[in-house]
Amino acid sequence: MAASLASISVAGEEATRPDKAVPRGRERDCAMADTIAILGDTWTFLVAREAFFSARRFSDFHERLAIPRATLTTTLDKLVEAGIFELRELGEARRWKGYFLTERGLDLYPVFLSLLAFGDRWLQPGCPPLALFHLDCRSWFSPRVVWAENGEPVDARRVSFAIAPDYWRPASAAPARQRRPWRDGQVVGRRPCSVERTLSIIGDRWTFLILREFFHGNTRFDEIHQNLGIATNILSGRLKNLVAGGLLERGWGGTAYALTPEGWDLFAPLALMKAWADRWLRPGRVPTMTFLDPAGRPLTPRLICSACGEPAHARRVRFITAYHL
Template identity: 40%
Template sequence: MPATAKTLTAKASAKPRSPATLRTSVGRTERNCSVARTLDIVSDAWAFLIIREAFFGTQTFEAFRSALGLPRATLTDRLKKLTQLAIFRQVAPGSSQRKEYRLTKMGFDLYPSFIALMQFGDRWLSKGKPPPLTLIHNNCGCDSHPIVTCSHCGESVGARDAKYRDGPGAGRSPAKSGRNTRRPSDGSRFVLGRPSSVSRALEIIGDKWSFMVVREGFFGNRRYDKILTELAIAPNILTDRLNRLVASGVFYRRQYQSAPDRYEYLLTDMGRDLYGPFIAMLRWGDRWLSKGKPPLILTHLKCGHDFQPSVDCDRCKQPIVAADMRYRLAYDPRSFGALGPRSVE
């Protein structure tokens, strides 16, 4: 994802186009984006909840169902899709006929993105309450509050610390059908099951339009007409998402014209803090879904080098890996019909 508006506007290579030119014979097109590809998976609430439970040691159909209360048909469908996507693999342990669903290397590699989202939720969405869980890093034995860093120099990276240029996968492609662009009318499903700061974060950016509008903020597009043109989005949907993002504290409005009144939408400190989770998801999408052609290449302004985002322990500076983490919970998972995590202190 890009950094500041000033830097990004200078780097952008594509000229503004009208909504009509952003449509092809097969429908709407959109910017190639590794973060969007990652959110194609985790912005489906059921898929996200299943992956989250897997990180806590859940492996069987009935254990997933107990923790999440999903209808059997829904759970069967999502487990099948996640297996087809190679997030899970099916295993029949020993002579048992009962199959287990275990995360693949690709699935485990989502863990840093979840942790980056968790840190955002802890900082901004806890409403003064203690976070649902505390991370303990086995490598250093410390309570850990992971940070997103530059893979070259190891220093933290924020929205004002990086610039970008087009990578070999840059361009536009037909919009993928079936994406989660609609907000659920019955309240967010992300909060089902155990308390979760990741769930709280995805309540804000978990539908694709909300994510894309925030992404345009990182690309330096602040004005309604510019965002409308870039996304080829219906005006009523854009108005709804902007209003929601302002209400949630991600954007603030600033008037730049009167008679008629017109406003631009700028990222708040909270909104800019989404940069870390965004580029953590970008790294995963680049690695697993870009076929070796990342759409963007990031450069760290402090050290001057291209970099891959890394989610590291803030104490020992080592990359966060799911197998190296223990947890201290502020709730009893049994109250939610859920397992562990098994490594609870």
Template identity: 40%
Template sequence: MPATAKVQRAKPPVRAAARPVAAQAGAARRERNCSVARTLDIVSDAWAFLIIREAFFGTQTFEAFRSALGIPRATLTNRLKKLTQLAIFRQVATGSSLRKEYRLTRMGFDLYPSFIALMQFGDRWLAGGKPAPLTLVHMGCGCDSRPFVACSHCGEGVNARDVKYRDGPGAGRHPAKAGRNTRRASDGSRFLLGRPSSVSRALQIIGDKWSFMVVREGFFGNRRYDKILTELEIAPNILTDRLSRLVSNGILVRRQYQSSPDRYEYLLTDMGRDLYGPFIAMLQWGDRWLSRGKPPLLLRHLPCGHDFHAEVVCDHCKQPIVAADMRYRLAYDPKSFGALGPRSVS
């Protein structure tokens, strides 16, 4: 059974058959409009992600960010400037002091559910048998919470096989940034700097833009090498590298479907399919803040029959979670990492 047995694509518009990637040499590569990709353009920069994560733990000053992350001053200045320009942060003067603090905007705080969805994935699949770094406590109901991604209409959990998608008003393609089709993977270990973090472990695997796009094609039902190559217009050596990485990390499994010559397809594993929740949580953020009211995809939850968006909700009270309502029990001492302690409970 395909990994996306019930995930169906609306009938695509008629278009010319795609030419082989090699035949398009010199032509501008175009990539699918995608709200998840737009979100990852921000958080897949390791330094930007780490700064946003520390802000969720209450860090607001330049020196506190530097202490927690060991980040070079010039790099920190650059990322804070960029995140302020993107409206993730705003600068606030503190009293009569010339020093300014960096505080999350509403847009920035709204990334929290996506981070929690990634954290839950990391806790389930990447903990290596060790306790999760954080235990979440939802102050709204007072319970230890294991949030999950739910349908905004019926409140039930969502998985890829129960969702049908179709093109939205923002569907289409746009010119890719120059050089992206030959970009090599960056050092994913940078995501692990600072305090222990299950979100970091998840982004170490899918934070690389090409790795994400290959996994996304799996959710679209594209699992054969040539199909992925044509769809992404990716350099063959880069695609081979990302497929190998995703197989070794347990996200995909390689299966032979033809011999003489040998041909293989790449299927999402249970672990890979479990990324669907974090993906559509990030899709919701990208739709809300970056699509200008024109989401590229519309989702329908088959069990309830309604269009929906992803909500990350408490598993006890089923209410959407927000950063201000969450407290934490830590399995580590933040002082050991030069970091601030988040809002905690005894």
């Protein structure tokens, strides 16, 4: 596989970044974007998250999130269609059906824990609102995202990438424009959780894709605009929100931006999104992009327990909250 891939370095010159500029009429065939297409808005993230808090009935999701009923119906249908939820009968009476996470849905748990860990680290003053307990080692823990092959923290500045010859695909039709139902930086829902704080800054499809461009070495307004085909007013608004949220800082002249330490730290959730899509949305397919260590060996992100260093699976984690709904 490695012989058919073009290696690139995050810190390298533009000539060594064949992934940097999207050819005209093409787009990235990106597994990360496949996950974003499903979870590309805050409500979808939060509805899926409530399932990890044991929400099952329509009324559970509605009451816990204060989400409009029509929006909830659409979101639940979307998650069922994506294979993340399945409808099953509740109780012996079999009069009602509930929404349950599938194996595919349960495997999104690392993504949610990585967003929670980011919010705890950068956005939550004082004690985190949620404490996690790992049943396997009987310890309280913090989520950590590492490379499965060497145990080192996932950091885009310390890895290279490789892209396949078929990485560029014909550009698809632009998605229908969706108006954001909340203000940038506004926390939605009712649970004062660090996931919500994180999503208040990055919780829409365009923001995720803009951040992805920074990890591909694009830092200028015109580069991002050309690569994504995004409307200039939307791009300007999202960049402004990322600066206000502390994830970007503006460079000289105001047309270039740079990731802050907080911004670089968001590579871990995005890497986990890619790994999830490669496993569940592209089974049996050679990845179009691969993370590499300095020796050119493939790397796979994994979320682990800080106490024992083993994976923290959804069924093996318990929690207590420092808040009440």
